[in-house]
Amino acid sequence: MAKMVFGGVTEDVVTRDEFPLEKAREVLKDEVVAVLGYGVQGPAQSLNMRDNGIHVIIGQEPSDKFYWDKAVKDGWVPGETLFSLEEAAARGTIIQYLVSDAAQMMVWDRLKPHLTTGKALYFSHGFGIVYKDQTGIIPPADIDVILVAPKGSGTSVRANFLSGSGINSSYAVHQDYTGRAEERTLAVGIAVGSGYLFPTTFENEVYSDLTGERGVLMGALAGVMEAQYETLRRHGHSPSEAFNETVEELTQSLIRLVAANGMDWMYANCSTTAQRGALDWAPRFKAAVEPTFEQLYQSVLSGEETRVVLAANSAPDYREKLGEELRVMRESEMWQTGAAVRSLRPENWNK
Numbered sequence: 001m002a003k004m005v006f007g008g009v010t011e012d013v014v015t016r017d018e019f020p021l022e023k024a025r026e027v028l029k030d031e032v033v034a035v036l037g038y039g040v041q042g043p044a045q046s047l048n049m050r051d052n053g054i055h056v057i058i059g060q061e062p063s064d065k066f067y068w069d070k071a072v073k074d075g076w077v078p079g080e081t082l083f084s085l086e087e088a089a090a091r092g093t094i095i096q097y098l099v100s101d102a103a104q105m106m107v108w109d110r111l112k113p114h115l116t117t118g119k120a121l122y123f124s125h126g127f128g129i130v131y132k133d134q135t136g137i138i139p140p141a142d143i144d145v146i147l148v149a150p151k152g153s154g155t156s157v158r159a160n161f162l163s164g165s166g167i168n169s170s171y172a173v174h175q176d177y178t179g180r181a182e183e184r185t186l187a188v189g190i191a192v193g194s195g196y197l198f199p200t201t202f203e204n205e206v207y208s209d210l211t212g213e214r215g216v217l218m219g220a221l222a223g224v225m226e227a228q229y230e231t232l233r234r235h236g237h238s239p240s241e242a243f244n245e246t247v248e249e250l251t252q253s254l255i256r257l258v259a260a261n262g263m264d265w266m267y268a269n270c271s272t273t274a275q276r277g278a279l280d281w282a283p284r285f286k287a288a289v290e291p292t293f294e295q296l297y298q299s300v301l302s303g304e305e306t307r308v309v310l311a312a313n314s315a316p317d318y319r320e321k322l323g324e325e326l327r328v329m330r331e332s333e334m335w336q337t338g339a340a341v342r343s344l345r346p347e348n349w350n351k
């Protein structure tokens with residue numbers, strides 16, 4: 001493992017230099033990787049591995065037509081490379097458990113008989129294992145239990161792979177029965193197209209992931225954008241002005257500068273007027289939201305967040321319900337304005 005200094009703190013990392021794809025292929029040459037679930041991560045990880053020359057098969061609940069058909073469309077062949085969950089689990093030696101977190105709990109009793117000696121059970125989230133009191137997921141002692149968690153949407157895991165980039169992933173070994181658990185983990189981590197890999201534990205992965213997505217990455221982002229948009233609208237600004245000043249300028253300009261070279265670089269490329277004001281207001285926003293982040297972290301630790309997820313997403317109509325809430329978001333004035341603004345981007349204009 002390479003050492004890398006992150007802001008003065010030395011950490012271990014695994015890069016593609018140390019663990020080249022060739023080595024991953026060698027480690028996985030006698031393995032059949034069964035990817036169970038064809039939602040968001042399933043397609044990305046399986047297609048990247050297939051393109052990287054790994055022996056991959058898919059397990060998908062056939063009655064979930066939407067996902068089954070998507071797998072067929074992506075070139076997986078029923079009876080050859082596409083099977084029911086049980087059939088794929090029986091054939092696989094590394095079993096990637098990539099059905100939804102709630103489904104992992106519901107499918108567990110059907111999967112367990114196929115977790116025979118020496119196999120590896122793979123997760124992309126610490127959820128099922130860490131909250132075992134809620135999920136009932138307690139693997140047998142004679143298998144490896146491993147994790148590679150891409151820090152991005154599966155959509156980007158695939159898109160970045162195709163464009164020659166990658167998405168960074170954390171990795172962890174929960175149980176090493178074969179003595180090969182770590183090399184299996186790293187081999188799969190490289191084969192699914194990770195940028196670099198950094199070590200974690202199942203606990204730290206799930207605590208940070210649930211915090212991040214509820215916080216800055218999704219929940220806080222949506223909340224803070226809405227708050228600013230609505231403030232501008234209350235004061236008589238047009239939808240176009242409020243949206244440009246809240247979202248479009250961020251996604252088309254400023255966040256790209258942050259991605260390229262960090263926050264100070266983005267600041268340095270804005271006016272000195274903006275710099276002065278943003279430097280003064282940043283601590284005020286930080287102070288306002290820090291207690292909310294602490295509440296969130298406590299809610300993750302206590303198991304409240306996972307309890308809510310498991311209750312909601314094990315309902316038979318969970319997808320329709322989520323879809324309905326996303327529809328309300330999509331049809332709000334703010335995001336309808338967004339659609340109109342996007343249509344006016346030069347590359348979209350008159351399409």
Ligand SMILES: NC(=O)C1=CN([C@@H]2O[C@H](COP(=O)(O)OP(=O)(O)OC[C@H]3O[C@@H](n4cnc5c(N)ncnc54)[C@H](O)[C@@H]3O)[C@@H](O)[C@H]2O)C=CC1
Nearest residue numbers: 037038039040041042061064098099100103124125153154
């Ligand atoms: N969505 C993403 O990009 C990311 C997901 N993860 C983790 O990866 C894992 C998979 O997540 P997603 O790809 O988002 O999955 P998803 O939520 O899109 O799951 C869809 C899959 O679950 C299956 N499924 C749902 N309910 C079922 C049931 N009752 N019985 C049998 N199968 C059922 C569907 O048939 C489909 O194959 C999770 O542990 C998640 O936390 C980690 C990083 C990012």
Ligand SMILES: CC(=O)[C@](C)(O)C(=O)O
Nearest residue numbers: 150151152153154209213
């Ligand atoms: C994309 C990702 O890593 C998330 C936001 O944590 C998730 O989809 O669960």
Ligand SMILES: [Mg+2]
Nearest residue numbers: 150151152209
């Ligand atoms: Mg995540």
Ligand SMILES: [Mg+2]
Nearest residue numbers: 125209210213
């Ligand atoms: Mg997540």
